[in-house]
Amino acid sequence: xxxxxxxxxxxxxxxxxxxxxxxxxxxxxxxxxxxxxxxxxxxxxxxxxxxxxxxxxxxxxxxxxxxxxxxxxxxxxxxxxxxxx
Amino acid sequence: xxxxxxxxxxxxxxxxxxxxxxxxxxxxxxxxxxxxxxxxxxxxxxxxxxxxxxxxxxxxxxxxxxxxxxxxxxxxxxxxxxxxxxxxxxxxxxxxxxxxxxxxxxxxxxxxxxxxxxxxxxxxxxxxxxxxxxxxxxxxxxxxxxxxxxxxxxxxxxxxxxxxxxxxxxxxxxxxxxxxxxxxxxxxxxxxxxxxxxxxxxxxxxxxxxxxxxxxxxxxxxxxxxxxxxxxxxxxxxxxxxxxxxxxxxxxxxxxxxxxxxxxxxxxxxxxxxxxxxxxxxxxxxxxxxxxxxxxxxxxxxxxxxxxxxxxxxxxxxxxxxxxxxxxxxxxxxxxxxxxxxxxxxxxx
Numbered sequence: 195x196x197x198x199x200x201x202x203x204x205x206x207x208x209x210x211x212x213x214x215x216x217x218x219x220x221x222x223x224x225x226x227x228x229x230x231x232x233x234x235x236x237x238x239x240x241x242x243x244x245x246x247x248x249x250x251x252x253x254x255x256x257x258x259x260x261x262x263x264x265x266x267x268x269x270x271x272x273x274x275x276x277x278x279x
Numbered sequence: 280x281x282x283x284x285x286x287x288x289x290x291x292x293x294x295x296x297x298x299x300x301x302x303x304x305x306x307x308x309x310x311x312x313x314x315x316x317x318x319x320x321x322x323x324x325x326x327x328x329x330x331x332x333x334x335x336x337x338x339x340x341x342x343x344x345x346x347x348x349x350x351x352x353x354x355x356x357x358x359x360x361x362x363x364x365x366x367x368x369x370x371x372x373x374x375x376x377x378x379x380x381x382x383x384x385x386x387x388x389x390x391x392x393x394x395x396x397x398x399x400x401x402x403x404x405x406x407x408x409x410x411x412x413x414x415x416x417x418x419x420x421x422x423x424x425x426x427x428x429x430x431x432x433x434x435x436x437x438x439x440x441x442x443x444x445x446x447x448x449x450x451x452x453x454x455x456x457x458x459x460x461x462x463x464x465x466x467x468x469x470x471x472x473x474x475x476x477x478x479x480x481x482x483x484x485x486x487x488x489x490x491x492x493x494x495x496x497x498x499x500x501x502x503x504x505x506x507x508x509x510x511x512x513x514x515x516x517x518x519x520x521x522x523x524x525x526x527x528x529x530x531x532x533x534x535x536x537x538x539x540x541x542x543x544x545x546x547x548x549x550x551x552x553x554x555x556x557x558x559x560x561x562x563x564x565x566x567x568x569x570x571x572x573x574x575x576x577x578x579x580x581x582x583x584x585x586x587x588x589x590x591x592x593x594x595x596x597x598x599x600x601x602x603x604x605x606x607x608x609x610x611x612x613x614x615x616x617x618x619x620x621x622x623x624x625x626x627x628x
Contacts, residue, residue: 209389214329232330239390247387 199270209244210237222267238263250278283437284485286495290352291481291577292345294318295565300348302581305589308564314467315457316566318476334391336372338451339404341478346405346445353482359441360414361406364428365449366421366569368398374455401449422613425573430498436485448479448573466567472537475566479573487626492584496521496622503616507551510618514552517620529605532579534572536562544615558594572611576621579607583625
């Protein structure tokens, strides 16, 4: 799980172009949206694409994202349980 | 007495292959011996908050920064019009988006690159950034994109529909697009000059202000003139409207670049229309791009503002530097099809 969390942080930094952010700056349990990283709705779309592209997870209900993208740890747990690649 | 309003270029800022956001090229131009040179970017971290710029491609950062600086320099935070010329638009994002489309079988497209892949992303982003809700237009007409944008601004300023206009010329050159140009033989060979990148923002206004660079006295464009006489008539229309004679034109700035086919058209037109005029050039310093004429006009405007034409802008055999500058005629053409004339004068005239 720790390995997946680190991998996910690196992928999010690359996809969302968070040039000033290092993986260690992102707390595993900090909220991704609003406070914390301060991501917005366009970032949410990018994360949905990332999940499908890299882990084969297709979110059918966009409302699911609200729960899944709560924090890096929640996201990693969901990927761990549902990944197809 | 003319009822048309005067038009002035108040200020201009560029990011190009020359040192960015300065006129340092006037005194110490950077020279290149390469077929493809990308712009010298400033350190954007000094100008944007990290979250503010993270989604922006290079062309958007350049456009926003040059626009902000021109608005700050002129004190015009909310221009009446934002008018942009771009030949390729956000070509880098377009390439990323299209390549992903092919690679992913038309699925899994990232939204940011798609959103920022249109030509009018540039002008709209500048407007959103500055909070301008006025006239906003983008012209994408290959080598005359900038002149079209400029002509739109000048017509509206002269007719007093607006009082200020932020006019831009923006083009990036990606390795992929350069490869295509090279394959066609258009660019990429030593004798053909070099491909560069353009980000230019200039503020035009009907009021002169204290530090205007120069006066812009008219724009005239001619598409596919059927003979040399049609081109002469276009030039005469410009001069008549400006109440200026050809004798009063001190120098002609052209887009001679080293690309032979195009330069031959320049040579032919210059020898017929203005055989005894001092010829200036700029593409040997700034490179070739669809909106490179924007940088040419900027260079001419800076010369007028400083009343100095450096020797390195003079075409061969045109003599040494000039410590004064009168009227400058800017002449651009592409492949002998799209021709444009722009007349600039010192502010006093």
